Amino acid sequence: MDIVKDIQPFYQEFKVAERILLSGHSHQAWPDVARQGVMECFNDAAKHIDDKWELAFKKAEKVRAFYRRTMHDPNGQIALGQSTHELILRFLSDLDGFKVKKKAPIKIVTTDGEFHSMRRQLNRLKTLGMSVEVVPTQPSETLSARIIEKLDRSTDAVMLSAVFFASSQIFQQVGEVSKAAKSLAIPCLVDVYHATNVIELDLAKWQLQDAFIVGGGYKYCQAGEGNCFMRIPANYQGSPIITGWFAEFEVLSQAPDQVSYGKGQAAFAGSTYDPTSHYRAAAVFDFFDQQNLSVARLSELNRQQVSRLWRGIETLHLAHEVLALPCHDIADNAGFLSLTTPQAEKWVQKLKSRGVQADSRGNQLRLGPAPYVSNEQIDNALNEIELVAKQFS
Numbered sequence: 001m002d003i004v005k006d007i008q009p010f011y012q013e014f015k016v017a018e019r020i021l022l023s024g025h026s027h028q029a030w031p032d033v034a035r036q037g038v039m040e041c042f043n044d045a046a047k048h049i050d051d052k053w054e055l056a057f058k059k060a061e062k063v064r065a066f067y068r069r070t071m072h073d074p075n076g077q078i079a080l081g082q083s084t085h086e087l088i089l090r091f092l093s094d095l096d097g098f099k100v101k102k103k104a105p106i107k108i109v110t111t112d113g114e115f116h117s118m119r120r121q122l123n124r125l126k127t128l129g130m131s132v133e134v135v136p137t138q139p140s141e142t143l144s145a146r147i148i149e150k151l152d153r154s155t156d157a158v159m160l161s162a163v164f165f166a167s168s169q170i171f172q173q174v175g176e177v178s179k180a181a182k183s184l185a186i187p188c189l190v191d192v193y194h195a196t197n198v199i200e201l202d203l204a205k206w207q208l209q210d211a212f213i214v215g216g217g218y219k220y221c222q223a224g225e226g227n228c229f230m231r232i233p234a235n236y237q238g239s240p241i242i243t244g245w246f247a248e249f250e251v252l253s254q255a256p257d258q259v260s261y262g263k264g265q266a267a268f269a270g271s272t273y274d275p276t277s278h279y280r281a282a283a284v285f286d287f288f289d290q291q292n293l294s295v296a297r298l299s300e301l302n303r304q305q306v307s308r309l310w311r312g313i314e315t316l317h318l319a320h321e322v323l324a325l326p327c328h329d330i331a332d333n334a335g336f337l338s339l340t341t342p343q344a345e346k347w348v349q350k351l352k353s354r355g356v357q358a359d360s361r362g363n364q365l366r367l368g369p370a371p372y373v374s375n376e377q378i379d380n381a382l383n384e385i386e387l388v389a390k391q392f393s
Contacts, residue, residue: 025336025368037283144173175207198335226277244271336368
């Protein structure tokens with residue numbers, strides 16, 4: 001069965017057959033059923049007025065169930081949020097260092113490969129006196145050991161990624177860090193946004209059962225904005241300082257002026273939100289089920305596509321200063337191909353003018369396939385890359 005050929009007709013609105021969308025690591029196209037999800041949200045609001053929330057919460061639970069499946073965590077506690085930044089703030093506000101006065105500054109260990117939501121917030125907190133120790137991701141062979149060396153009894157949290165958003169390199173040893181953090185009673189948060197639904201992320205196999213996990217649906221889940229999640233470790237009871245009123249839904253006996261929390265995911269719940277995102281996501285996830293687009297199938301297709309791009313770039317024999325393949329092995333590469341060039345932004349502009357959507361981060365030109373991108377489209381993109389490369393030679 002040709003997955004691409006079978007599903008392309010379901011993306012008419014995004015015109016995926018007419019455009020070469022190699023931006024799948026940033027924002028994948030939505031299947032046409034997403035529109036039906038949006039309309040269903042409107043119709044429920046119009047019909048049920050304030051009683052719509054019971055229906056909205058059912059959609060939210062379908063979203064949680066999907067993320068549980070992607071992590072092979074059927075009983076996982078999942079808090080939802082509009083962005084990973086929102087969820088990271090809830091995580092940070094639950095650290096003991098913010099709730100219990102101590103002499104030393106709050107200490108966070110992280111890497112220099114984190115996405116902006118985490119990087120910017122930690123940098124801002126650093127200006128207020130927090131100790132933020134940033135470990136370089138390279139050399140990757142020693143990364144886990146170098147992070148673990150930074151962990152001690154004074155560490156309040158370690159925050160890092162399973163896949164680095166600029167390079168697409170998989171942090172294969174991230175579980176070793178999580179285990180070391182657990183042994184020291186240090187909360188560990190792992191960003192899996194660039195892993196969710198594109199590589200198989202079994203929490204047990206990755207040794208991440210004791211970690212907080214954040215991610216979302218804007219990229220490889222085709223769910224659009226507003227569909228982020230944070231998985232809470234089993235049997236963990238939080239009391240975050242940044243807390244929405246939804247967190248007291250399960251606390252029926254709360255006394256006046258008392259701030260109580262529900263259990264597990266409920267403790268990290270937010271507040272009133274626009275449920276359109278969950279209706280849209282639920283419709284898309286139903287579509288995935290109908291088309292048998294499991295994580296395993298999507299992961300295998302993506303590996304084939306990234307390999308086709310990688311090998312295609314190799315055959316062009318471009319000068320290293322024009323466009324260079326990653327230093328890491330292809331086996332350690334996740335859902336997109338990140339190429340090094342000092343002209344990354346210009347590459348994006350020139351490719352766009354030739355009908356190829358891509359993006360850049362610093363000196364990295366990023367090419368991300370998606371399930372609806374055909375081999376012919378990938379080959380056409382490679383032809384355009386070869387032509388553009390001559391302008392930089």
